[in-house]
Amino acid sequence: MAERCRQMLKSFVQSLYDEGMLDLQFAQLQALQDASNPSFVADVIKLFCQDTEKIIMELNKYLSERVVDFQGMDSYVHQLKGSSSSIGAQLIKTACNEFRQACDSNCRKGWKKVSFPMVLEGHSV
């Protein structure tokens, strides 16, 4: 039973790599999990999800303003980019990069169209 669960988890993680949601940095996280730290990966992912939820809430507040403060948003996106890159959440990291490019042109529509759905999708996983 345990072996079957391990195989299912392995297949699931592989599918995330195949879909581009994870990159090789995730393997760095997995390598840090051992007998002395048996739930390290799950703990960090939980922390990431909680942190990302807060950041997305803040970003939503900015986007709901009539005049969007892109510079204010940028610091939150920078945080999200940093944490997603540390754990190998490639899709979210890519979305953050795309947002910053959209910010450069102050394109609010561009951010919503290109990045936001991807960030939400990545976050829900």
Add this chain to the structure above:
Amino acid sequence: MNKDISSSRPSTSRFSTSRNVMKEDIENFVRKNRLTALVVDDNCVNRAYHKALLNNLGFECQEVGNGQDAVALCRDKAFFDVILMDLEMPIMDGSEATRMLREMGVRSIVIGVTSHTEEWEIREFIEAGLDEFQQKPLTREKLISVLYELYERLFP
């Protein structure tokens, strides 16, 4: 960069057998001498990951969320062999914190880590007093590589 690399450092190739032996030496030395490290980053996920990387190498770690807290710790006579310093942080950023630590005479190895890519930002960070700089994301290999480069500071 405030590198203190002796010219007598053996010139092993980056991935040679002798470099692999050196990596083991680093891990053994860290554990045996109970080296300490401070993780300075405003993001909790990065702090957890960097702390785990350092713990895995045998460091005893503490963590703080901004540069001001790092400076306060060191001002209270806490000593760390290695400080992993993020750049962009609220209250006091990594450049200012590093500058203040050096002005205080703190001799810890300070490794700057950031996902910033602007050359001027990185240059300013290095000139604040870093011993080494690494682009995020940090990996075990990058960390060992940096400690290897600075081994003469760790292996007196």
